[in-house]
Amino acid sequence: xxxxxxxxxxxxxxxxxxxxxxxxxxxxxxxxxxxxxxxxxxxxxxxxxxxxxxxxxxxxxxxxxxxxxxxxxxxxxxxxxxxxxxxxxxxxxxxxxxxxxxxxxxxxxxxxxxxxxxxxxxxxxxxxxxxxxxxxxxxxxxxxxxxxxxxxxxxxxxxxxxxxxxxxxxxxxxxxxxxxxxxxxxxxxxxxxxxxxxxxxxxxxxxxxxxxxxxxxxxxxxxxxxxxxxxxxxxxxxxxxxxxxxxxxxxxxxxxxxxxxxxxxxxxxxxxxxxxxxxxxxxxxxxxxxxxxxxxxxxxxxxxxxxxxxxxxxxxxxxxxxxxxxxxxxxxxxxxxxxxxxxxxxxxxxxxxxxxxxxxxxxxxxxxxxxxxxxx
Numbered sequence: 081x082x083x084x085x086x087x088x089x090x091x092x093x094x095x096x097x098x099x100x101x102x103x104x105x106x107x108x109x110x111x112x113x114x115x116x117x118x119x120x121x122x123x124x125x126x127x128x129x130x131x132x133x134x135x136x137x138x139x140x141x142x143x144x145x146x147x148x149x150x151x152x153x154x155x156x157x158x159x160x161x162x163x164x165x166x167x168x169x170x171x172x173x174x175x176x177x178x179x180x181x182x183x184x185x186x187x188x189x190x191x192x193x194x195x196x197x198x199x200x201x202x203x204x205x206x207x208x209x210x211x212x213x214x215x216x217x218x219x220x221x222x223x224x225x226x227x228x229x230x231x232x233x234x235x236x237x238x239x240x241x242x243x244x245x246x247x248x249x250x251x252x253x254x255x256x257x258x259x260x261x262x263x264x265x266x267x268x269x270x271x272x273x274x275x276x277x278x279x280x281x282x283x284x285x286x287x288x289x290x291x292x293x294x295x296x297x298x299x300x301x302x303x304x305x306x307x308x309x310x311x312x313x314x315x316x317x318x319x320x321x322x323x324x325x326x327x328x329x330x331x332x333x334x335x336x337x338x339x340x341x342x343x344x345x346x347x348x349x350x351x352x353x354x355x356x357x358x359x360x361x362x363x364x365x366x367x368x369x370x371x372x373x374x375x376x377x378x379x380x381x382x383x384x385x386x387x388x389x390x391x392x393x394x395x396x397x398x399x400x401x402x403x404x405x406x407x408x409x410x411x412x413x414x415x416x417x418x419x420x421x422x423x424x425x426x427x428x429x430x431x432x433x434x435x436x437x438x439x440x441x442x443x444x445x446x447x448x449x450x451x452x453x454x455x456x
Contacts (some may be wrong), residue, residue, distance in 0.1 A: 146171075168237075179205055232268070247283070
């Protein structure tokens with residue numbers, strides 16, 4: 081029997097919980113060839129949403145080709161170009177025999193090529209010979225539009241961890257070129273920009289407004305408590321185990337509905353319990369989840385300055401007027417100018433984000449719970 085409480089990969093089908101309206105909205109946007117940006121905390125279900133939406137589209141008879149280009153580790157324009165082209169080759173070619181023809185057809189006058197030996201030895205698809213000229217980069221960025229136009233394919237390129245483009249020297253030029261190409265081409269191609277660094281993605285799309293009026297932000301809907309209850313209760317049923325719905329309320333609150341944490345907890349309960357799952361079983365499972373993440377939490381705290389730790393403490397004690405003199409004095413934040421520096425630093429570290437109403441939110445729900453319990 082397949083494990084329903086999956087937490088080590090994206091999920092689809094019966095393991096995908098809630099967010100049906102999000103799937104419908106994303107499917108409509110893909111069918112309309114609209115660019116979409118999706119950002120939320122790590123392990124919040126972004127990739128699962130995309131893959132479930134694609135399954136729904138294909139089930140309904142809509143054929144769309146969706147290469148997924150992961151930008152983890154990309155630090156240069158050269159790496160970006162190679163990663164993009166390799167992603168397209170992997171999705172659109174039938175096999176290695178087609179790789180050289182792909183480059184010859186679509187990127188003939190560039191320094192990109194296919195090397196059979198490098199593919200055989202290291203699995204490299206596209207490789208760069210020499211430097212990446214600006215014309216080469218433009219050709220790569222325009223390539224998905226050309227393919228969609230000349231082959232009449234519905235094509236949607238997903239960038240995962242898109243915020244990593246900010247690590248590239250000269251990222252402004254790349255984003256502006258992408259923006260320019262997007263504005264000039266109305267084909268059956270679109271992007272999904274997905275990122276797990278909330279503040280960095282906000283900076284790209286909300287503050288600097290790249291792709292302004294040419295991208296739709298799709299926020300993730302929360303998975304409701306009722307949906308989580310039904311998922312966990314029905315997941316235990318085939319194993320003969322029983323759990324009362326009311327017992328799920330507390331961990332739902334601790335994890336703020338995060339399915340990665342909740343599935344990890346349920347998986348542990350399933351492995352440990354025989355028959356009835358009681359409050360002690362759930363409590364022990366929650367503590368195990370905390371223990372598994374404890375080294376990461378300690379590293380986060382160890383990396384904080386005294387001011388950053390004080391600011392975070394103020395947030396979790398309910399303060400909101402951080403530049404007020406009494407708050408600055410109470411938490412020894414030194415000055416309003418320092419408050420801004422500390423706030424910006426915590427946002428850059430992706431520990432805090434702020435709502436449209438400027439309300440602080442700790443991004444990781446379990447880190448918030450642990451910090452409240454152990455540090456306040």
